[in-house]
Amino acid sequence: MIFIIPKGRKLLKQRKDSLNLLLSSKPDLKRKTVWLHAASVGELDQARALAKEIKKQNPNLLILQSVYSNSVTEKQRIDPNFDFSFILPLDFPFAYNPVFEKFKPVKLIFLAWDTWPNLLRTSYKYGCKSYLVCASLSSNSGRKKGFIHSLTKASFRYLEGIYPSHPIMAEEFKTLSPENKIESLGDTRFESVLNRIESGKPPERFVTFTKKYKSEITDKKPILLGSTYPVCESFILDFISGWSLQNKSLPSFWIFPHKWEPGRMKTFRMKLEQITTVKTFSELVDQNSEYPEIILVDELGILAYAYQFARFAYVGGAFHNRVHNTIEPAAFALPLITGPKISNAPEAIVMQRLGGLISCPSKEDFFSALERFISNPKEAEELGAGNRKFVLENKGASEKIYSRVFSNDPN
Template identity: 40%
Template structure:
C-alpha cells in the first residue's frame, strides 16, 4: 500500500503544480512554503550535540496540543531546540510567531523528496505528530534516518472499507509509539495494529492548553450590567448551516428569556454583514460587539466580530453550541466543558474523542433540528447541575497530559 501511495504522489506532482498556477489559494500555499524554505536554508546549522525535537500540527486545534508540550519542554529542558510545523492555512502567522519554538514553518506537500533538507539540516531525534496526522512519506523519511516517530493525543476515525483499513494499518504502523487521548481510542488502535503495538493512553494535552488559557484570566469576561436576558445561548464557531438552525428560534416563545451570542467561525466583513442581514430579518434587537461598550449592551442578539475572546465568553453563558458538527466536523468542545456548560452540536463528532466522551457522559447533546435544540434548552435545573459537575470533572481528569507525554518522550 505504501509503495502505491509513493508512486501516486510522484505522478500527481506535475498536475498539482500546473493547477496551482490558476488557483489563488494553491499559489499562496506554495508561496509560503517557498519562503519558509529560503528562510530555513539561511539559518545556521544547530550544534550537533543539541537535542532537537520536531512537533507537527495539522491545524489550530493540534497546534494547541503542541503548545502544551512545547511549554513543558521550555520549562523542563530549555536547551532543547524545538521545531514546529503546521499544514492548514487556518493557522495564522501571528499564532506561529507567538509559538514557543525555535523554528516554525509550513509542512510541504507529502512527496518523497519533500523533507530531506529539513531532516538533514536539523537532525531531530524525535518526530511527534498530533491527533490523527499521518503523512506516509514524512514518516518513511524519518524512519529511513533512524528518527523516532510518535503520535501523541492520538485519535482514529473508522477507515472506509478493506483497502482503507489496510492503508491505515500500514501508515499507523510507521509510528514507534502511539499515545491515544482516551481509552476508547486506544481500543480502536489495538484492534487495528494488534496487542503488541506500543500504545498507551496518556490523554489530550490540549486540555492543559485550555486550562492554562482560561485560568490565566479568571473573570475576564462578564455579562453586561443590567442585562435584560437571564439566559445566554452562546453559538460558537458558526457556519451558515448553524445559523440556519438557530436563528428561526428567535421567534420561539419559550426562548423569550434567552439571548443569542454569535461567534462566527470567520469574522471577515462580508461574513459579518451576512449574519447581520439574516438576524435583522427576524429581529431589530441586534448589535455588533464592537459597536460600543459591551458593559452597557442590552441587545438580545450580539454578533462578535473580533477574535480571541471566545474561550473567556463561555463563563458568561448558560448553554453553548459548538459549530462544525452539522456539515463537517465539530470544533473545540473543551472550553465550554471547562465552564460546565451543556454543549450542543451537530452529529459529525466521530473525529473528536472528547466530544464523543462528553456525549457518552451526558454533557454533550447532538442536535439535528429545532425540536432537538428546544428539548436541550428546556432541561431541568437538577440535570443542568449534574452536567456542570460532569463536564468540569472530565476536564480535570485530563489535566497533566502534557507532563505525562513529556515523561514518555524523555525515556
C-alpha cells in the same frame, strides 16, 4: 527564536521556500533536536503545550516544529518554545532527507492524526524514533477501511508508541497497531485552552457590560449560542418563534455569529424583533437600554469569557462544516449542543459518548435538545459537571507524554 516564514502565493512555492529557508539556517548542532509536527491550528495548540513542557524539562533541546496546512497564519506559528518553524514539504520519498541530515532529530512527534508514510519511513531510516500523541481517530474514518487501512497499518509499524487522547479513542487504534504500543495519555490542547482561560483578561467593554447588567444576568442566566452560521440562525429563529407561540416564558439568549455580516444580521434581527426584544452588545454598553431577551454580540474577543455566565451552550459549525471549539464551554461546566459534523474534534466525540454533548442530526433534534436542557436544569447542571471533569482530567497530559517519550533518554 528563528522563525521560518514561507513566501509566495502558491502552495508548492510556499513549501519550497519554507524548506529552503529552514535549510539555510544555522542551528546549534551541539543541541539535540526534537521535531513536532502539527497538521493545522488545532494540532498546533497541542504542539504548543507539549513544547512548553519539553523546554521546562530540558531547556537545551532544540524544537523543530512543522505544520502542513498553509492556512496556518504567521502569527499562529510563532511560539517562544519553537526554535524553528516551517511548512512541511509534500510527502515524497526523499523530501525529508535534507532536514534529517541537517538537524539529526532524535524524536519525531506527530500530533493528533497527521502521519505521513514517507516521513515515517525516513525517520526510521535515520534512527529517529517516532510517536503519535494526542492521537484521535473517528469510528467511521477512511483510515480504517480497505486499502487505506492496510496502508495506515503498514505506516504505523514505524511508530514507537501511539498515545490516544482518551481510552474511548484508544479502542479505535486496535486494528492498526499492536496493543502494547497503545496507551491513553490525554490531550495537551486542554492545557492550552485552560491556560488561556486562567491567564487571559476579558475585554474591558465586556467587564463593563457584566457589571452594568449584573442583576439581570444573575436572575436570568442566558443560553449561549456560539459561532452561529446562517443555517444555525434559521433554526434558532424557528425555535424562538415556536416557543413564543406556546405562550411560554422565553429564556434569555446571547447569540455570537461566526461572522458579523451587516446585511445578514439586520435581516435576522428584524425577524427576531417580531417576536421579542433584541439589542446588540455594543448598544447595551454604549447606551442606557433595558436588558433584552436576546443579545446579538457584534464585537470580537468576548465568547471565551461569556461561557461562565451561561446555563448551557450551543457550539456552531457542525451544521455547516465542522464543529468549533467545545473545550472552552466544557471547562465552564456547561452541557453542550451542536450539529452532526463532529468527526474533526475527538473531545466532542468523547463528550458525546459520555453524555455531556448532544450532536443533533436535524433541526427537530436541535429543538428537542434545547427543550430538554431548558426544562431539566438539574440534569443540564449534572451533565455540565461531567464535561468539566473530563476537561480537568486532561490537565497534565504534556507531562505524561514527555515522561513516556523521553523516559529512557531524556537528554
